[in-house]
Amino acid sequence: MSFPANTESWTSRSTVAGSFDDAYISTTLKMEGLPKGWTMYVHPHGWVYFRNEEYKLVLNEDIRDPDTFANVGKHCLETSDLPDGVEACLLGSVQSAFMIFIDHNQCTADYRRPDTASNLTDMTMPVLMRRRRLYWNYILQHPVHITIRTRAFTEAVDALRSFYLDHLMNGPRSLSPFSKEECSELLRILDTPGFTASENATAATALLAWILTAVYGWRKSDRYGSMTYLRLQNHRDAQMRSSVGTPTAQISPGLVLKLLYNGPCFGIPHSYLADLKKASEFRGRLAGLRDTFEAYTEQLTREYSNFILVSTVLLSATMGLLAVPGIGQAGNVFALVSVYTSLGSISVGAFLIWRHQRNIHVPSSHTFAYIHNARNNTMGLPGHALLLSLPPVLLVWSLFAFTVGVGAYTLQPITGGSSIDVASAWIVFGAFVIILICVLAGLYTFSIIWKWQTTNGISGLTRVLRRSARRIVRENV
Template sequence: MHHDISSTTVPSPWIACIHPQGWMYFFHPEFRVVTTEDIRHPHVLDIVMNKIPQYTSEDTDGELEFQLCGLSPQPLPFDHMVINHKHALASHKLQEVQNKNMTSLAAHQFSRARNHYWQYMSRYPVHMPMPENAVQEAVDALVWYFTDNLVSGANSTVPFSKGECEELLRLLQHSNIYSGSSPSKTVFLAWILKEVYSFRYAEHYGKFTEKQSREFRNQNAKPRRHEPARHSSALKDKLLNVFLVAFFFGIPWTYVAHVKSASTYKGRLANVRKTWDAYITRLVQEYTNFLLIVSRLSLIMTMRT
């Protein structure tokens, strides 16, 4: 679905495409180049056209697409992205997305290239149709995340909670997203799949055996131990403890214990937030009780005097 601004403002054969958010990018169908630079200005158009041969001449497959990320006259490592729509891959390195190199990609390279591809499609969804297997791929990932939430419970680290999986799967099932293609549908699916592949890249998806994966997860789940900066004598510790209990009702020790408990990562980040919110509520209640005790003690001391 292409949205032409007008034939007079956009130089032919460039096509102006409008993202669902309302901003514009430009696509050259002959050179298969995408840019967000405003080529309606002649000097910008000249720079972009001079940069195009620096990258498109390397396309030995004749099927790749190129995103220009800047206006530097000299080629830079990260001033462009190469996109392979056939295999849903994108990378700053041409060799990672060429058809002849598909079978030699390592698991982490594949996950990273897929993540880059879906990031790209979420930003530039207008000029290309949604890949045919995108819906099924999103559904498969969400079904597994739903299962992991059931099996692992609070220790699940997948990017979507059980409730989020249910809502997304319901939307995918009951909407007409299976029929036809539109920029909004592409952005929606791209958002899901870039989260999927970002998680897989971080989790070293496809790299370890079951035993190695379990050891890796257990190793990363263990909290880091920090040596104390200084060692206090037992007598000083006891005196400090007596002082805090006598004058502050042990609240500092309770505070430290709660902070350690609330900040310990046990699976999903949402669980940490839930624990932290519960701790804040409890802290407010304990502080209120402390103020009540102090007020009563102050009143008693005043009455005695």
């Protein structure tokens, strides 16, 4: 089958070569070798699409193929009477295609044929958000034949500023589709002089369309413009709770894990569980989850590096203790336990660093796989947090065993030693006890310093007794 073709080749928008810029040939549109009335546009990412100005029809399939051209005729008759500012786009193959109608006057898109009398005031807010998202998603795929409008630029900038303000006000609790850093970077790009000055800036059009597609997609899911302040806050709180994980995922540790957490593991896994929950929260954007998880992975590797350094120093000190002549059996046993736990901390920490460092900058699908496997293993996230805490837990046990070994070596002269040796041993042991009490006090203080404290406990009881005593004195006086 043959069809009439235009004689134009790759063209520029200018008809008069008044300067070198005017004579520059654009590679974004072409008419040569196409049916009459059709123009081929090249997307900034390289693919092509076709448009007929007379029939107001956009086609994603290759109109240069005779079979495609033969089948597209029936669709042209359906779109020729569309009102000004409205066009249609065929989705799918020409044989089984359905249309999406694009209203450039109101920046909306829908799968139903638009009514000439319809306007924005006839739409509910959820419907408007959905149609705006469809519109900007269409522009993202077909940006070349569209000229940037000032209102689109203003809307994108204002939305990014709104998200930036939300990050400033809510911090980590922000549900914005862009991170604070992404908002700053996009605002800097949009503030570039001449961003919207050129009508051939197709990449700028695509960038604006990408931003507004994300904006309206988020607003649709956030029920933007549909609820009062309190109801909207409750809705967002429910979103945050549901983003932590699926109902089937095990989040809180069971009884056995609680005993392990608070007993042999000294409560250390609780910190890893809290960080893991925060890093695996999905806030609506895959890129945001990947960035959060990358930051969490980098934090893990830094912590493990510090633990390995301390374990190595402790291992050297323990080997020095074992080399002391005349060390007793008790000191020798605890020193060996310290050696084994130090080696375990170093080995596990080095392996975890190797595995996590190799997967810091990975595709989003790998991040989701990690989170999915961690949530759905036998013990869930609490069990995974327990495994992540092994390097510091083993380090604490190594330090404990080394301390006991040194204490046993200190008290060796008590059995069978001279009075001077016994006295000096008790003096050294007393100093050891004082230092141990100070260390434990410091550890306890800085383990709870970042948590809100209630009036319960000894301090609370003291305050109650003091107030009662004052009241009794006032009554008697």
